[in-house]
Amino acid sequence: MSKKIEEIRHILMEHHEMIKNAIPLIASENITSPAVDEACNSDFSHRYAEGWVGQRVYAGCKYIDLIEDMCMELIKKYYNCIFADVRPVSGVVANLALYNAFTSRNNGKLMCLPIPKGGHISHAPYQAKSGRLIYGTAGTVRGLDVQYLAFDEENMNLDPDASAKRIREFKPEMVLFGGSVFLFPHPVKELSEVAKEVGAHVGYDAAHVAGLIGSGYFQDPLREGADAMSISTHKTLPGPQHGTVISNRKDLIKDLKNAAFPALLSNHHLHNVAGLAITVAEMLEFGKEYHKKVIENAKAFGQALSERGFKVLCEHLGFTESHQIVVDIVDFEKTVGLGGDIERLLEEANIIINRNLLPWDIREKRSYLNPSGLRLGTSEVTRLGMGKSEMIDIAEYFKKLIIDKKDPKKVKEEITEFKKDFQQIKYCFQSSNQAYKYLNFY
Numbered sequence: 001m002s003k004k005i006e007e008i009r010h011i012l013m014e015h016h017e018m019i020k021n022a023i024p025l026i027a028s029e030n031i032t033s034p035a036v037d038e039a040c041n042s043d044f045s046h047r048y049a050e051g052w053v054g055q056r057v058y059a060g061c062k063y064i065d066l067i068e069d070m071c072m073e074l075i076k077k078y079y080n081c082i083f084a085d086v087r088p089v090s091g092v093v094a095n096l097a098l099y100n101a102f103t104s105r106n107n108g109k110l111m112c113l114p115i116p117k118g119g120h121i122s123h124a125p126y127q128a129k130s131g132r133l134i135y136g137t138a139g140t141v142r143g144l145d146v147q148y149l150a151f152d153e154e155n156m157n158l159d160p161d162a163s164a165k166r167i168r169e170f171k172p173e174m175v176l177f178g179g180s181v182f183l184f185p186h187p188v189k190e191l192s193e194v195a196k197e198v199g200a201h202v203g204y205d206a207a208h209v210a211g212l213i214g215s216g217y218f219q220d221p222l223r224e225g226a227d228a229m230s231i232s233t234h235k236t237l238p239g240p241q242h243g244t245v246i247s248n249r250k251d252l253i254k255d256l257k258n259a260a261f262p263a264l265l266s267n268h269h270l271h272n273v274a275g276l277a278i279t280v281a282e283m284l285e286f287g288k289e290y291h292k293k294v295i296e297n298a299k300a301f302g303q304a305l306s307e308r309g310f311k312v313l314c315e316h317l318g319f320t321e322s323h324q325i326v327v328d329i330v331d332f333e334k335t336v337g338l339g340g341d342i343e344r345l346l347e348e349a350n351i352i353i354n355r356n357l358l359p360w361d362i363r364e365k366r367s368y369l370n371p372s373g374l375r376l377g378t379s380e381v382t383r384l385g386m387g388k389s390e391m392i393d394i395a396e397y398f399k400k401l402i403i404d405k406k407d408p409k410k411v412k413e414e415i416t417e418f419k420k421d422f423q424q425i426k427y428c429f430q431s432s433n434q435a436y437k438y439l440n441f442y
């Protein structure tokens with residue numbers, strides 16, 4: 001068995017070596033700071049603490065309660081809200097908590113975006129499609145009847161007028177904004193009014209944009225009409241992998257609490273709650289500067305790719321207002337291939353991205369395995385200290401690989417050299433001590 005353990009350790013080390021030398025552009029990923037890592041490796045990871053702070057099902061929770069309370073207070077400060085539940089263990093679980101609180105169990109009606117237009121698998125129905133079963137979370141777990149809001153493909157956003165019409169027709173119990181391809185703020189204000197007209201609750205899935213929102217960019221859903229917001233804590237918010245639900249509706253707090261525990265959780269990964277508390281403290285201190293740069297870098301990267309012959313969506317809108325850009329690579333179908341092929345080609349040179357369905361791919365019979373889009377995110381490269389000039393360097397690597405068809409092995413060597421200057425995590429306390437000093441302040 002010790003041989004097995006050696007083998008596992010070796011593989012982990014190889015993974016770390018790969019990441020160390022890579023350009024990480026997955027829009028849903030980020031990296032945690034030294035202080036967060038320390039908290040996530042603490043004894044909290046061995047413990048149980050079912051229930052709410054002060055009302056635990058287990059003994060031994062006095063320090064856990066202190067930290068969880070601190071975490072909720074920090075989140076409330078960051079989002080300027082009155083309620084935070086930091087127990088959901090992921091973004092999907094946070095979404096399920098919203099469904100539990102806002103919809104009926106069977107044939108409850110939900111409106112949101114379909115996956116090819118930015119929706120997430122956790123929003124999707126359970127349905128048979130072309131002989132294949134789709135196990136979307138909303139349908140499979142809650143039995144929800146899911147219908148879609150209208151989407152404007154030119155502007156990569158919800159179509160407010162057509163969506164309003166659909167909301168009035170379908171009369172859902174819940175309207176859910178937000179998505180995984182998320183370039184521009186959704187028209188939450190206008191459509192929340194329509195949702196309220198038909199008696200629906202409004203949710204906002206901020207999995208991707210949670211950090212941008214907390215730092216005061218993108219949009220402010222709780223003040224635009226959303227009753228609750230679900231969060232992944234590890235995308236633009238650079239924390240450990242976890243979830244959170246927030247709200248400003250005093251009358252909904254009890255339902256939202258019960259919707260998470262006992263409905264969905266037993267243990268809630270206490271080490272990650274500690275790591276999240278530190279992350280939010282970091283973002284209260286450094287978030288404004290960090291997230292401003294993330295968005296600037298995304299725009300600059302869009303511009304640099306566009307200037308090199310790539311079709312970046314929504315040039316007429318400045319490409320993006322978030323941490324993501326989306327590239328239509330259909331022009332390279334004959335020379336290099338589609339999304340899946342390009343993803344593999346870039347990976348050979350150690351550029352890690354993900355292929356993505358574009359809104360028209362289903363119509364054109366392309367599957368998620370080889371769609372016509374790439375989704376690129378700047379959260380992690382920004383956290384490593386990269387700026388506009390590095391966005392140009394990375395766009396140049398894309399050109400070398402996809403347009404000039406340079407040998408990916410050669411480009412990989414260049415990238416390893418390039419990456420040497422970006423090995424330290426920025427926009428955080430550089431030591432755990434500094435972070436703990438800051439936490440005591442609260």
Ligand SMILES: *Cc1c(COP(=O)(O)O)cnc(C)c1O
Nearest residue numbers: 090091092120179180205207232
């Ligand atoms: C990533 C994502 C989620 C799921 O988050 P996890 O934390 O991975 O469970 C939910 N909704 C959207 C829109 C996402 O992009």
